[in-house]
Amino acid sequence: MNSPARQFGEVILKLENISLAFGGVKALTDISFDVREHEIRAIIGPNGAGKSSMLNVINGVYQPQQGRITYRGETRHHMEPHFAAANGISRTFQSLALFKGMSVLDNLLAGRNLMIRTNILLQALRVGPALREEVHHRRRVEEIIDFLEIQHVRKTPVGRLPYGLQKRVDLGRALAAEPKVLLLDEPTEGIQPSIVDQIEDIIIGFKQSRRFAIVLVEQGLHFAARLADRYVVMAKGTVVAAGKTSELSAEEVRQHLTV
Numbered sequence: 001m002n003s004p005a006r007q008f009g010e011v012i013l014k015l016e017n018i019s020l021a022f023g024g025v026k027a028l029t030d031i032s033f034d035v036r037e038h039e040i041r042a043i044i045g046p047n048g049a050g051k052s053s054m055l056n057v058i059n060g061v062y063q064p065q066q067g068r069i070t071y072r073g074e075t076r077h078h079m080e081p082h083f084a085a086a087n088g089i090s091r092t093f094q095s096l097a098l099f100k101g102m103s104v105l106d107n108l109l110a111g112r113n114l115m116i117r118t119n120i121l122l123q124a125l126r127v128g129p130a131l132r133e134e135v136h137h138r139r140r141v142e143e144i145i146d147f148l149e150i151q152h153v154r155k156t157p158v159g160r161l162p163y164g165l166q167k168r169v170d171l172g173r174a175l176a177a178e179p180k181v182l183l184l185d186e187p188t189e190g191i192q193p194s195i196v197d198q199i200e201d202i203i204i205g206f207k208q209s210r211r212f213a214i215v216l217v218e219q220g221l222h223f224a225a226r227l228a229d230r231y232v233v234m235a236k237g238t239v240v241a242a243g244k245t246s247e248l249s250a251e252e253v254r255q256h257l258t259v
Ligand SMILES: Nc1ncnc2c1ncn2[C@@H]1O[C@H](COP(=O)(O)OP(=O)(O)O)[C@@H](O)[C@H]1O
Pocket: 022, 025, 026, 027, 045, 046, 047, 048, 049, 050, 051, 052, 053, 054
């Protein structure tokens, strides 16, 4: 009853023997791991370990020279960015990629754009199905704004917000795309400890919603170990350890923190 399969559902994403090089630089060497529905899988490792490159392989921005990627039952050599984005792979960025001049609300609506089905002409005229769809999208975006507690800045241009709030908007933009797999690239990087707690609460909320799986990239072990069901430790482009966070011993924590 308590097997991981029961607890977290089926494997939704599987990486097998992924290798990626840039010229002579080996960014990833023979990486394999999987992610189950509704779980949080952490990727932990120091700067330069290959964590962001791994996320870029998952969302198709980087195409590895070797390996296979299986997403929702379909296996391919590499992901295409548009396919990934349109099929539920959504991410936040280590260096934020928001439209700084646009409001919080418009950034979230932009995050939803891939889901908008009716044609551009109907949208421009704001009639019939397009109008109903727009009402639906706005309602969902408002729900996300409430959940992230950013109502007070919903009309503010993102560039004017403090960094910690921008991180929250970036989470909102990724969430607005209704992900099946949400990729979080160092969501706590560069923010104050009090805001780290807020980000932690938000990620706990994501997990409790059981709407999607999360791949959580972090440099430090502690934040990730508190939230993740399973972890992968990366160093120099390879996986050096993997397992359930509930089974991490103090000794292993010490060991992994020094890799
Ligand atoms: N677009 C790129 N071109 C060349 N080298 C890259 C590129 N992206 C990443 N790398 C290299 O791959 C390695 C891993 O980087 P990265 O994935 O950013 O690590 P991390 O996110 O763990 O800090 C580094 O040596 C980095 O310089």
